[in-house]
Amino acid sequence: MFDRDRWQEIFEAIGKNKLRTFLSGFTVALGILIFTVLLGMGNGLLNSFLSSFVDDAQNIIFISSGNTSKAYKGFQENRKIQFKNEDFEFIKSNYIGKVEFATPRVYRNSQAKYKKESGSYSIRAVNQDHQYLEKTIMMKGRYINEADVKERTKNIVIGRLVEKDLFKNESALGKMLDVDGIPYKIVGVFQDSGGDNEERIIYIPFTTVQLLFGNNDHINQINLSYNMAMSSEQAIAFADQIKDDLKEKFKVAPDDQSAIRVRSFAEDIKETMVILGGIYLVIFVVGIGTLISGVIGIGNIMTFSIKERTKELGIRKALGASPKSIIAMVLQESVLITSVAGYVGLLLGIFALKLIGNNLEKFFILNPKVDTGVIMVATITLILAGLLAGYIPARRAARIKPIIALRDE
Known part of the structure; x- marks a missing residue:
């Protein structure tokens, strides 16, 4: 993972496909941005609801x-x-x-x-x-x-x-x-x-x-x-x-x-949690749907990248590169694009929520924000999404036969 030559090759591959890389990364970043803002709004609604109980016993x-x-x-x-x-x-x-x-x-x-x-x-x-x-x-x-x-x-x-x-x-x-x-x-x-x-x-x-x-x-x-x-x-x-x-x-x-x-506050809380549960479900569906479209985009760019590098990959295999090392390289590139784009979207979303602050209090949205747990889950999700996006192209790259690849023009 910390091989300097491999990282250099990854950045060179990204540099050859700047527009495709940007568009695919943009889709992932937009998806995470939308998800973060919507989740923050949902938490703002929850905060507004809980604030109505702040001066009374909750039982x-x-x-x-x-x-x-x-x-x-x-x-x-x-x-x-x-x-x-x-x-x-x-x-x-x-x-x-x-x-x-x-x-x-x-x-x-x-x-x-x-x-x-x-x-x-x-x-x-x-x-x-x-x-x-x-x-x-x-x-x-x-x-x-x-x-x-x-x-x-x-x-x-x-x-x-x-x-x-x-x-x-x-x-x-x-x-x-x-x-x-x-x-x-x-x-x-x-x-x-x-x-x-x-x-x-x-x-x-x-x-x-x-x-x-x-x-x-x-x-x-x-x-x-x-x-x-x-x-x-x-x-x-x-x-x-x-x-x-x-x-x-x-x-x-x-x-x-x-x-x-x-x-009873217990009934109020139960009814509100049902409503908030529906809101959170919509947020997750929208967020996951947008993320999936980004993953598909990254999968496509990795497929194009591998097709353009068919000859190069064939030479690697002819010189003794194992299928495992080729798969690792492709997956590493995919995870890099997904993670960087995703975190850009996450940071933009957090920044947007800070700008909003309590300006939407009249719409019952109080202190909208995402907690640390969500950021950790987002990290794991982005890594998994990157692996998923790169897996199929990586397997395809690993199966390239050196003789056929060397004939590719």
């Missing part, structure tokens, strides 16, 4: 209610389903061992005021488990705890941007914040990787909100995380079980899709 299940879409067991159509504290307790007590964390949610839009500064913010009334479900990161102080929920305290936790909006350069920790005319003590300030909207939220104990705003036990939503020991199929089945049990509890028709809605 979370959302349970919400609506109105019934059909009459059932004596109850009329369009009946409102209202979750209450007893339904939250029903979830916690019925699925012991299957549920890790669980919290009710009560939503409210409120006006918050500190001194001369004020603003409208979303209120999420929750319990202590919500911190783990939302993956909330505490910057200052603490989160809502069990005592806050039991005692219905007026302790609240505010987002980083709420502090920035209302308190400017002051620390909000320990200060009093007026929310809809009621003073609350700020016991913590949090940050959230979900973005600005998630950091302009105020968390209040759900029992406090129920008491102060309505004096009831109504809940808008129930969130929980399932045991991570479950497989994705078991998690999806668990979500379906919760839906069926709640439909039975509220006397909702089994095929009513609007009254009780249960969404």
